Amino acid sequence: MKAAQAAARAINPERFPLYLYKSILRLHYGLPAPARLMGDTYVKDEFKRHINAKPEFVKPFITEWTNYCMMLSKQLSSAGIRKGNIGKDLDSDKMEQLSNEHIQQLVELRVEADKHMGRDDFFQNLQNITENREKSV
Amino acid sequence: MSRLMVPSVNYIQTRGSKIEVFGPFDPPKQLTFKQVEERVLKAVRSWDRFPADKESLLKLDADLSKDFGFDSLDQVEIVMALEDEFGFEIPLQDSDKFKTIRDAFKYICEREDVYE
Numbered sequence: 415m416k417a418a419q420a421a422a423r424a425i426n427p428e429r430f431p432l433y434l435y436k437s438i439l440r441l442h443y444g445l446p447a448p449a450r451l452m453g454d455t456y457v458k459d460e461f462k463r464h465i466n467a468k469p470e471f472v473k474p475f476i477t478e479w480t481n482y483c484m485m486l487s488k489q490l491s492s493a494g495i496r497k498g499n500i501g502k503d504l505d506s507d508k509m510e511q512l513s514n515e516h517i518q519q520l521v522e523l524r525v526e527a528d529k530h531m532g533r534d535d536f537f538q539n540l541q542n543i544t545e546n547r548e549k550s551v
Numbered sequence: 552m553s554r555l556m557v558p559s560v561n562y563i564q565t566r567g568s569k570i571e572v573f574g575p576f577d578p579p580k581q582l583t584f585k586q587v588e589e590r591v592l593k594a595v596r597s598w599d600r601f602p603a604d605k606e607s608l609l610k611l612d613a614d615l616s617k618d619f620g621f622d623s624l625d626q627v628e629i630v631m632a633l634e635d636e637f638g639f640e641i642p643l644q645d646s647d648k649f650k651t652i653r654d655a656f657k658y659i660c661e662r663e664d665v666y667e
Contacts, residue, residue: 432643436627461624 431476435461438483444490445500582665591656594636598629611653633659 438457442450457479464475489500512520525537592609595601608618615621621629630646637659649655659665 429643429647432623432627432647435624436631436643439628439631458624458628465622465624 431461431472434476434479434483438479438486441483441486441490449500582663583667584660584665587660587663587665588656590636591633591652591659594632595629595652598632600625600628609652611656612651614651615649630655637663 435457439454442453442457445453460475460479464472467475485502486500509517521540525540528534528536588611592611596606596609602619605619613619615626615629619625626646626649627643630641630649633655634640639662641655641658645658646655649658
């Protein structure tokens, strides 16, 4: 009975965002340090900004973060990354919705990230594609 | 028969009483009110977004929302700092009721059986 009451209190919709916030920050403990720093900063900032958001924005906000929390909880254990990679690739239909500016930003981000990792295969590919396109024009 | 009932050794050994060097870890020490207070304040002070200009206000009776202007999200983060400091989880339905730092202090003392 006590457990049932506790569960009923736990899903109190008013407090659910706080639960979500805490679980996400807790899950981030398992991330590698640089990823955790970035993730924590982003989560804190996003939640802060939506603290007085209108109800119609709150629902998708909470849904998306719940999805994120569930995805992460499957990929992380308290000891760190459970297996394989963390995160997931962007869906192709989500990709279609992005504007050209967004795509460009993502490409720049990828190139910079690769530079830090000492990889340049993506950048080479990109250059090849651009060259080929210029030739065909 | 009565001879068998007498314990062969005449002193009572309590746990750890015969050990002089306790091995690689210190045995858990009983916390005191003062230690808990220090550690609570330390955890709050070292929280990464603690406003530096309000450090003089930091004492047990400080009110989290009135004196520091912390919102519910900040409070969750502070409670997480306390959890990390003391090594146990404080459920949200309990930490929601913390109004002042003293409430958190009381909760921790109760949980850790601190009585002096």
